[in-house]
Structure formats: C-alpha cells, structure tokens
Amino acid sequence: MEPFEQHTGIAAPLIQINIDTDAIIPSREIKSVSKKGLEDGLFAEWRYLSLKTRKENPEFILNQEPYRRASLILTGENFGCGSSREHAVWALYQWGIRAIVAPSFGSIFYNNCIQNGMLPVLLKKEKIRELQIFVQLNPAVNQLTVDLKDATIIAGSDIRYSFEIEPSNQENLLQGLDAIGSTLKMMPSIEAFEENDHQTRPWVYFK
Amino acid sequence: MGLTLIEKIWQEHAIINHDDGNSLIYIDRIFLHERTGSIALKNLENANRSVRNPSHVFCTMDHIVDTFPGRGDETLMPNGKEFILATRSSAKKMGINFFDLGDPNQGIVHVVSPEQGIALPGVTLVCPDSHTCTVGGLGALGWGIGSSECEHALSTSTLIIKKPKMMKVIFDGTLPFGVTAKDLILHLIQKFGAAGGTGYAVEFSGPVVENLEIEARLTLCNMAVEFGAWTGIVAPDAKTFEYIAQRPFAPQGLAYNKALAHWENLRSDTDAQFDEILTIDCSTMAPFVTWGTSPQHAIPIDKRIPNPAGETDSSAKQSMQRALQYMDLNPGTKMKDITIDAAFIGSCTNSRLSDLRAASAVLKDRKVASGVKAICVPGSSQVKLEAEQEGLDQIFRAAGFEWRESGCSMCFFAGGESFGEQQRVITTTNRNFENRQGKRTRSHLASPETVAASAVSGKLNDAKSLGIG
Numbered sequence: 001m002e003p004f005e006q007h008t009g010i011a012a013p014l015i016q017i018n019i020d021t022d023a024i025i026p027s028r029e030i031k032s033v034s035k036k037g038l039e040d041g042l043f044a045e046w047r048y049l050s051l052k053t054r055k056e057n058p059e060f061i062l063n064q065e066p067y068r069r070a071s072l073i074l075t076g077e078n079f080g081c082g083s084s085r086e087h088a089v090w091a092l093y094q095w096g097i098r099a100i101v102a103p104s105f106g107s108i109f110y111n112n113c114i115q116n117g118m119l120p121v122l123l124k125k126e127k128i129r130e131l132q133i134f135v136q137l138n139p140a141v142n143q144l145t146v147d148l149k150d151a152t153i154i155a156g157s158d159i160r161y162s163f164e165i166e167p168s169n170q171e172n173l174l175q176g177l178d179a180i181g182s183t184l185k186m187m188p189s190i191e192a193f194e195e196n197d198h199q200t201r202p203w204v205y206f207k
Numbered sequence: 208m209g210l211t212l213i214e215k216i217w218q219e220h221a222i223i224n225h226d227d228g229n230s231l232i233y234i235d236r237i238f239l240h241e242r243t244g245s246i247a248l249k250n251l252e253n254a255n256r257s258v259r260n261p262s263h264v265f266c267t268m269d270h271i272v273d274t275f276p277g278r279g280d281e282t283l284m285p286n287g288k289e290f291i292l293a294t295r296s297s298a299k300k301m302g303i304n305f306f307d308l309g310d311p312n313q314g315i316v317h318v319v320s321p322e323q324g325i326a327l328p329g330v331t332l333v334c335p336d337s338h339t340c341t342v343g344g345l346g347a348l349g350w351g352i353g354s355s356e357c358e359h360a361l362s363t364s365t366l367i368i369k370k371p372k373m374m375k376v377i378f379d380g381t382l383p384f385g386v387t388a389k390d391l392i393l394h395l396i397q398k399f400g401a402a403g404g405t406g407y408a409v410e411f412s413g414p415v416v417e418n419l420e421i422e423a424r425l426t427l428c429n430m431a432v433e434f435g436a437w438t439g440i441v442a443p444d445a446k447t448f449e450y451i452a453q454r455p456f457a458p459q460g461l462a463y464n465k466a467l468a469h470w471e472n473l474r475s476d477t478d479a480q481f482d483e484i485l486t487i488d489c490s491t492m493a494p495f496v497t498w499g500t501s502p503q504h505a506i507p508i509d510k511r512i513p514n515p516a517g518e519t520d521s522s523a524k525q526s527m528q529r530a531l532q533y534m535d536l537n538p539g540t541k542m543k544d545i546t547i548d549a550a551f552i553g554s555c556t557n558s559r560l561s562d563l564r565a566a567s568a569v570l571k572d573r574k575v576a577s578g579v580k581a582i583c584v585p586g587s588s589q590v591k592l593e594a595e596q597e598g599l600d601q602i603f604r605a606a607g608f609e610w611r612e613s614g615c616s617m618c619f620f621a622g623g624e625s626f627g628e629q630q631r632v633i634t635t636t637n638r639n640f641e642n643r644q645g646k647r648t649r650s651h652l653a654s655p656e657t658v659a660a661s662a663v664s665g666k667l668n669d670a671k672s673l674g675i676g
Contacts, residue, residue: 016529017522018401018501022640028622031286033245033293035354045642076522078402078435082638083619084337085243086353104405107437108337108351115355125522166369168227179355180256183363186223186231190365193222193233201219203458203466204235204330206262 002117003176007098008145009071012061013132019075020082021109025091027083038091062095066140074128074135075102080109089116099146101128101153114169117176119146121153121163131155148174209476211373212442213408216348216473220331228369234360235330236263239303240316241294242270242621243335247357248297256362257301264303264361265325266294269315271621272308274584274611279308283623312455314587314613317341317555321425322589324454328443328470333360338555338637339438340431343411344424345451346443346473351432371437372482374407375475378415380490384676385669387565388423389557389635389654391415392430393495395487397505404436407483410475411441415489421450422561429556430637433502442474494669496542497639497652499530504639506542508657508669514538533641534649535629542667545651548630549580550662551644552608552655554618557635558586562655563594567602569659569670575607576665580626582609584616606663620645633661 029041040054047063049055056063062070073092079102080088089112092100099119113120123131134155135142145154148170152162172179198205210218223231239247244266251258258264271287272278280291291308298305306312312323317338320326328346333339335357342349352360360366378391396403409431411424419427424441431439448467451457458466493507504527506513515527515538531537536545552558552566563585575581583603585591591613594600600610617624618636625645626632632650635658639650653661656670663673670676 015522017526018503020638020640022619022638022643026642027619028284030242030621033249033290035246035250045646051646078405081401081435082337082432082640084335084351084353086246086335086355089353104402104435106435107405108353111356112353115353166227166229168225168229168367168369179367180254180359180362183231183359183365183367186365187363189222189231190233190363194364197233201329201466201469203462204327206456 001176001178004117004119004148004173006145006147007071008143009098010066010069010139011072011074011131011135011144012067012070013074013135014061015074015076015132017076018078018081021080021085021088021106022082024080024088025085030085030087035090038087039094042091042095071096071098072144072146073097073100074132075100077103077125079105081106084108086112089113089118093118101131103128114172117173119148119173121146123153123161123163127161130159134159208480209478211475211479211481212410212473213348213373213440216329216331217370219329222365229367230370231365231367232331234333234364234366236265236325236332237357237360238316238320238325238332238334239264239266240270240336241268241290243354245290245294245297247335247354247361248301249293250354251358251361252297258303258361259364261302262304263364265320266298266303267306267313267316267319268294268308269614272614273623274614274616276612278612284621287623311588314589315555315558315615317429318559318586318590321345322454322587324451324457327451327457328447329473333357333366337432338429340436341425341429341555343428343431343438343440344421345447346440346470348438348440350438371408372406373480374404374409374483374485375481376409376411377413377484377486378411378489379413379486380415380488382415382418382489383492385656385671386489386492386494387654387656388419388426390492390495391489392427392434393497393502393505393652394492396430396434396502397495398487399434399485401433401501401503402435404431404434407436409434409436409439411439416441417444420561421446422559425559426556430502433637443470494654494657496657496667498534498536498542499527500533500639500641501526501530502639502652504530505652508542508667510542512536512538512540512542544666546631546666547579547633547661549626549632550575550658551582551617551632551634551636552658553584553586553616554636555586556637557655558584558590560590560593562635563590563599566655566659567599569656569673569675570606570608570663571602573606573663575662579662579665581607581662582611582617584611585613587613617644619643620648633658633667
C-alpha cells in the first residue's frame, strides 16, 4: 500500500446523500476475480449514456473538464453505504481519486479506504459547502490540499479545516502499513488466548 | 457499571486492548461466498499466506450462481463461471468447509449460517458481505468487512477494530396483525435515516422484539446495515436456544449444556450504559413499503407519496426529487394506486421458511395478476426442501409464481438475469438503490406478505386489504 502524507489536486463536487457502492461500482462491472481493471466501471450507470458503447454522459461531473482530472471528491452524507465490495475503493483509486470528503461514510467503506491508501476526510456539511464554493470559482486552479500529518484540509490561503481521524488509521495511512504482517507478530498472544478460551468456550472449537 | 450485551461479547474476544482504543478481536467464524470470498482467497494465495484455521471457515455459492432448475457452473452473468471455478479451486486448496452447488447445505450465506448452527449466540462472525449483521438475530456478533480485512481474519483469526458506540432501539407496544419485522426495520430507517445508526452497534429490544420468532429477528438485524449501523443484535433467549439445538454445526449433548449455561448470561445488564436510546411505539403501525431509492424512502402502505417541498433539509429534498424522477412517481399519489410489473420473494432478508409460509398463506387459492412476473427464490437448499415437503411450492406454482433453486438471484443485477428496464418490482429484498435490481429497474421494498398481496392485486397492496387476518 502506498503511504499517504499529503495530496493536492482538483476536487469534484458530487454533492448527493447516500451514494452507495452499487453506484460507485455496479455489480456487473466486476467482471473477474481481480482487484485490477476496475476504473472503467467506476460510476458506470452515471458516467455512460450506453454501457455497451461506453459513450460518455456529458452531464456527469467526472466527464467534464477539469474534473476529468479530479483526485478528490466532495460529497454528501453516508458516502459508500450499502454493499461491502472493496471494489468500490479499488475503482475510485484506479481512476485517480486519493481522498473523499464527506459528512459521514458507510462504515465498511471507510475501513476499506484505510486498507487501500485512500483518505476518507470527515467534515461537517457546512464546511464542505465552503470548499465547494471555493472550488467552483475556478476548479482547475482552486485545488484542495489534504495534509494527513496535521489532519487538515486546505483551500487557498483562507480556508484551513482540521478533520477527525483515529490515530491508528492515520498511522496506517501515513506508513502504508501491512496490517497482516504486524498482527502475525502477535501470534503468541493469539495462541495463548485460544488455549484459555478453549477451556471457557469449548463448543466454539471444532477440534 | 454494567455492560451491554455487545460489550460482554467484545470483552470475551479481546486478545489485546491497545491504548489508542483499538482491540485485537478474536474471530470465531468466517463465512465466504463466490462473489467476494473468491478475491479474498486469491489475494491470500498470491501473498503466499494460508488460512490459519480452516475448520472455522465456511464458504457457499450464492451470489453469482443461476437459480434456474438444472443449473450448473455456466451462468447468465457474463464471466460468472470464472468466479465459481476460482472459489471452488481455492476452497478445496485451503481445506475450508465448502457448500458447493448441489450440496444440501448450499444457500445464501446469511440463511445458511443460522440454519446450520454455524452462527451461535456470543460468537464473532465476519464475512465480506454487508448483511453479515443478520446473525445478530441469534445473539451472535456479526459484521460485514471488505476483502483486505477478510484476508486479515483468514490468516490471523483476528481483526483490529475500535469498539463502536452503543445504541438501544426499543420496539414498544404490541405489533398489529400483519405487521412484520421487515416493517419494523423500514419504519426505523424511515424515521431516523439511512445514516441514523452510523458509528453505532445497535441492540434491538423491547416487548415487540421479545415476541418475534428467530427468523423474524434475523430479518430485523439483516437491515441494520441499511440503517448505517455497524451491526445489530438481539439478546438470545429460550426461543434462540431451542432454535439452535440439534443444528449440524452447533454443540450437542454435554457441550450444548455447557454452552447454554454460558449463553444465558448474554444480555445487557440492567445498569448498562448506552450512548443513544431510541423508542418506537408499534401499536398503530401499518405495513411499510418504499417509494424511492433509499430504504429511508419508506412509508406506511395506506399513505400517499410525500412531497419533497415539505422537506426542510436541502440535501434530503434533492435526494427525494431525484428518487421520484427515477421511480417515475409523483408526490401525493396513493401508494396502493401504484401498479407493478413484477414481484420477487427471496434474498437474505426474507427467504426463510417462515417467510415462504407467510407469503403462501396469502397466495393460497389466489392468482398472480395478469402481466405480473412473479418469482420465489428460497434462501437455501434446505429451506427449499422443507417448503416442498410442506407443499408450499405447489401453492406458489398454482398462484403463478416461478419456483427456483436457492441463491441471491435478482436481489441485485450482476449482468445476468434482471427484471428489465423501467420495470416496477415489489420485492422482499433490502436495497432499492438506483439500478440495483436491473438497469433502470424500480424497486419497492416490502415484507413477503405485502409482496404476495401486491402480486395478486397487480398493484401495491397489503394482505389485510385482501381480507386476510
């Protein structure tokens, strides 16, 4: 996983509540047993007028200049709700998104972001509105910067908002940590737990 | 200070409690399916890692397999076979419990895990599937995860997580006849929003929940995720313990007795602290049905579609307007005046034997309205068998329903079978999202009774209006 420290880029306002993972990557766009090749299916129902010909819908924001080059998304409450498919994060990442700013996220989606070097930025609706106004004045130039070390999002010289993130999530993103590798080092504790638990809850174990 | 039920389970599974609030939690059971389990197993293989405890890992085929009689590895979904073959190959290589096509234990993961006694009170159970919270109906702590966390659980038998905030939802009063667990959860989501439970683990309680049968509790907990909650749970009781006894993977004999003594303590202490308590009086409830594209767009079936103009929150108003446009509906229309093209009974929410019995009670000696495509997909091979032994399949068929093999089927559109463009479907599933059941398909969520009554009426209707009850 790529470490995440700081990122500056064009932010696309996709202000809708409850954008679900079926919308982010429709089930039928998950065509093989692979993490790769998902960017083409990102927001497919909204992005294309025809799924077959892939003719673009000019009204969808990510098809418009300069948002075609966006690497941040500003959005509404409960982004990434619904299905657990991690493909939603993979598709966003592969398309070029590095951070998503929302008042709240679907909890599985939020965790999936942390696992993949994608920064979920929790920010109040009113502050997202301010960022949207700033961006829309001149989208190509008025880029946003997210700084994970300080947990802040910066817009020009006037706006600087801090956002909340669990220290452990912050650390994992900053370092690009492999969680499995770290946990495997705790195997003695896990085995000791099991030995003890086997006495307390023998019915849980099949052998 | 007392502990909540979830805190008790948490404490029992915490291997290490870190200073930052995270815990290393022991995972008792892992369930996989061919849609997302395949990728988790493949990633594990690619990383040269193995499944640490294969006897605690289960895998079924439900998401991609067809549900037509005589089905095989070929699917209507393009490339579906690749998922099926990959899952079969990985499952065999890793030596996990595997319920393949044709296995009597095959079925929808969240139907199979309670039915087979894999989910038990007080266990932790995860699956790369958002509806894993279903097993909360047995008093199990289950939640959905992504592929990466699934790989973590498979290779270490643990997950690193932060304890969520605690919410208690009290369903008070007495449930009127014909109102079901599905209506309860739709009512809750309608009242507090699809993000109303975000950040919380929810314990469902109160007299109405105590009176629910186990399968209804599974339905209630199934849609906790549609409420935004991390999970939902109901304290296990005598009904739960009776339900579990004799299930194939549940403890038997002395082991069952020992477990029982332990399970009887699985309830929130009277002085347990909750961060939030919500109460809903159920005494005057009517069956609910959705009109829009979020489960929060729900309404009693005897009401009219709400007007976005009356909504003060601008983003909620915008979402309502967009939903009405997608659904091709107008504010003020009576819900019962909406005509339908199709009816679907199935999914991890409502496809258990009690659901099929409830629907068949409505369908008996009645016919599906002309022009309505009606399909019933039992939740598991076991449910299908038991339903056929009772003759329910005959009632469904005589009414004009198709009777299928078990699986997730048309709960979602993976590129194979669907209801078709702009078709209006009354459905017992859990998500009425845009394009969820097919391109431009319009989904109305409801209980099995309401779906059956609508199917025979040709428009949205509840069983009571047919003189049932």
